[in-house]
Amino acid sequence: MIYFKYKKNNLFCEDIQVSEICKKLKTPFYLYSSNALIANYRLLQKLLGGINLLIAYSVKANSNLSVLKTFAECGSGADVVSIGELKKVLKAGISSDKIVYSGVGKTRDEIYFAVKNKIEQFNVESVEELKTIAKITEQTKTSANIALRVNPDISAGGHPKISTGKKTDKFGIPISEAKNIYYIAKKFKNLNIKGIDIHIGSQIRSLTPFKKAFKKVLDFCIELDKLGFNIKNIDLGGGIGIDYESEKQDLKFLNDYAKLIKSIFKKTNKKIIIEPGRFLVANAGILVTSVLYKKTIENKSFLIIDAGMNDLMRPALYDAKHIIRPLAKKTKNKTTKKFEVVGTVCETADIMVKNAKIYKSVEQGDYYFIDKAGAYGHVMSSSYNSKSIASEIMVNNNNYHVIKKKIDPEDLLKFEKIAPWLKKN
């Protein structure tokens, strides 16, 4: 089932014609299909059926409360990286025993809050962090479950900025040092050694690094068990890549990924945790925008749209490619030409789509959408250039709802105070 599709040349999200929403709400806005979120979750769950599995949705990909609640209702767990994300998933109703906490720099306040809420496991990334968790549990006379995030020294990820598993990346504990740190952990009576964790990168489109990393972690786990550590959880992290340059979902890659996990871990009765982010939300969201201007400089045609790098950072940050398409397909004047589609931010890097095929007859006010923008989209948006932060809308069959209001410059101004020594206006 495809949840964004054209009917009679007009884009629909589920049963809602997207241009109808544009009559009520100003662009740019993010639009999510709730049924696409559910379908993605169910598909992954089905493909990994038969193993002791926890899907811990990686909240950083899209932390909107309604998105979290949708996954909570599917039975999902969560992978969080801050107290803010932890508070949100608790509010969405995800139970503590399904929450894992990742991140290299957990603060004392964050650790204290997570300990109090008895989460499933801390994915610990350094000896100092381990000792801090131990100290907090001693002071509060509580305990905490820990896993070590080991760095398997495997290069992966669609872009150097989203590779996390090489030994020179800041993440995790080198696998060669991990055994000693498990021994250190054992000495703290308030720490329960629960598991082991890896996460080698994001937007991974080849099975090879996954295979190498999964085998490495399983071998290490067997070794730890022989040493008496009794590891219960193997957390494989996230990273499933998607095809941004096609309108379709890459089901083959997903199938192969699931088969790989099943074949490598079939003999273990340990709980397998995965932390998918992008796969669950990317194709469930679009960024709806409208055309402001067009201009040609030195034979190069620019299309200036009202969504920019402040709304969707991925192209500027990771050279990410997205497809842009019209909300209404034309029946006449259908010839296209290449445009560089850019946002309004005063940065040369604010290029949303290079070499986009756009109708030659495109006009001011025409609506377009950037596809597969549900992951690492709104969560990274900012008010740079003192711009509004776009709203988020969710569709469910023939209903839609504003699930996060637009934040306007007037709203942002409320947080600012003019220093008292400056002249009053």
Ligand SMILES: Cc1ncc(COP(=O)(O)O)c(C=O)c1O
């Ligand atoms: C620790 C951790 N887990 C899971 C994810 C989610 O990755 P993805 O969205 O590629 O599935 C990330 C993102 O990089 C991460 O840092």
